[in-house]
Amino acid sequence: MHKFRILICGAGFGQIYLEALKRINSEFEVVGLFCKNSPHSQLIASYYNIPTYDDISQVPENINLVCVVVKSSVLGGEGTNLAIEFLSNGYNVMLEQPVHEKDILRCITIARSKNRIFWVGDLYSRLESVKKYKKYVGKILCNNQLSYIEVDFSSQVSYPLCDILIEVFPEYRPFKLEDRVEQVGPIQVVKGIISDIPIIFKVDNRADPKSPDTYLNVFHRIKATFDCGSLVLENTHGPIIWYPVMYITNGISNYHQFTKYNTPELYEDSVNLLWKSPYNSFSDIFRYQWTEALNNIFSMIKEYSEQKENDLNGKYQKFLLCAKYWNMVTKKIGYPQIKNNDNYTRFSVSEFDNIGGNYESDF
Known part of the structure; x- marks a missing residue:
């Protein structure tokens, strides 16, 4: 059976994608990590036993999906530019959120011109x-x-x-x-x-x-x-x-x-x-709940990619609407206040033991 080949861009949150692909079914295969070849990136690639690429000319052509898990331009990152570059070179692309509405529209336009799929990460x-x-x-x-x-x-x-x-x-x-x-x-x-x-x-x-x-x-x-x-x-x-x-x-x-x-x-x-x-537990949420959600996304994109005529208009409208709503909300609330977490002290649920109750089984 032909495996659905996936390239991950970014060794930060991209680790969640790599871990998900390590755990989910065998119809998906990680083919590499696109990164800046920093010591951290090399360590991640070595752990998952995958090659690294730092230029699109090095990337194999037979890749079914490129997951750009890098901050988009709205956060001052290179994610949007990477997504545009990969789409322009004929790859299906999923770009991690948040993404500005105008950037989504630009990516959709390129994807349509190349008969490719563009997706905004919708894990949650x-x-x-x-x-x-x-x-x-x-x-x-x-x-x-x-x-x-x-x-x-x-x-x-x-x-x-x-x-x-x-x-x-x-x-x-x-x-x-x-x-x-x-x-x-x-x-x-x-x-x-x-x-x-x-x-x-x-x-x-x-x-x-x-x-x-x-x-x-x-x-x-x-x-x-x-x-x-x-x-x-x-x-x-x-x-x-x-x-x-x-x-x-x-x-x-x-x-x-x-x-x-x-x-x-x-x-x-x-x-x-x-x-x-x-x-x-937060560890299990990352390992299992997020993995299952990503598996669902990969399966949907795979299904669309195998259709001779895929109708993504509904998905594209949802991506654009989400970005529009987000822009409205962030304009209202403005920039975040600075919160110094240096003095954070962990409080374990076990500290409630002396009070009584049955916190393990109640919920």
């Missing part, structure tokens, strides 16, 4: 937790109205948040934000609407310049409130919890009437764990 919306949450939302919407949405997130993952919202609430357009941004301590509060549904964003917009992708108190927490209750994705990777409304049947006001026959809703649990991943 491919997570099993997000797919489950979308299904639960869809089930509730069959017979209930969405009242409002509340979202907590760290600014470092604002781009995938927009992707998740588009994925989970695909029918809700347009997206508008109020001009006013409230500063509440370290948190920024932004209000808006999706279609006619109110949405409130609470943003932890802090970062340590020495390590900007760490010290995230939250990735994404999404609470969708309906007439019948609230569905909460407690963090990007789960769990998912259902909180039904407290409802008492009309005409029943005496406590002795609260029976399973008269008021069955009062006998259902007030907190319901709907889904939890078996992989919950």
Whole structure:
């Protein structure tokens, strides 16, 4: 069987891609690492036993996908230029987010002219937790109205948040934000609407310049409130919890009437764990949840590449819409505050042992 051959560009976050390809099924093959040949890059390539390339002229032609896992131009990196160069030379390309809307449009134009595929990395919306949450939302919407949405997130993952919202609430357009941004301590509060549904964003917009992708108190927490209750994705990777409304049947006001026959809703649990991943440590999230999501993306791109006429217009519109939403959000919240994490002290869950409780099995 012909393997789907993948080249990774970048030895930073690109390690997540390399680890994923090491773990997933045999239909994919890593053919090399495109990098600056620094000692760090050479160490990574040696660990995965793959060759390195530092010029596109060295790259084999029979590569099915180039994953550019390098900061794009919107973050001051070379990722966009690399994506354009590989597309122009006839390669399918996936570029890691965030990517500016105009850069996506430029890459799409080149991809179409070369009959190639362009993809913006959408790992988070491919997570099993997000797919489950979308299904639960869809089930509730069959017979209930969405009242409002509340979202907590760290600014470092604002781009995938927009992707998740588009994925989970695909029918809700347009997206508008109020001009006013409230500063509440370290948190920024932004209000808006999706279609006619109110949405409130609470943003932890802090970062340590020495390590900007760490010290995230939250990735994404999404609470969708309906007439019948609230569905909460407690963090990007789960769990998912259902909180039904407290409802008492009309005409029943005496406590002795609260029976399973008269008021069955009062006998259902007030907190319901709907889904939890078996992989919950951060290490397992990287190794298993992210690996599964990347496998899903690679499989989709492989499927598109094998079609004689692939219709990517829907995907391209989603990529552009996500970038547009992200631009709106980042313009509102502005640059992050400086957060010095030098004094970080780890607090282990085991320190709750003396208090009591059953934290291991509750959720």
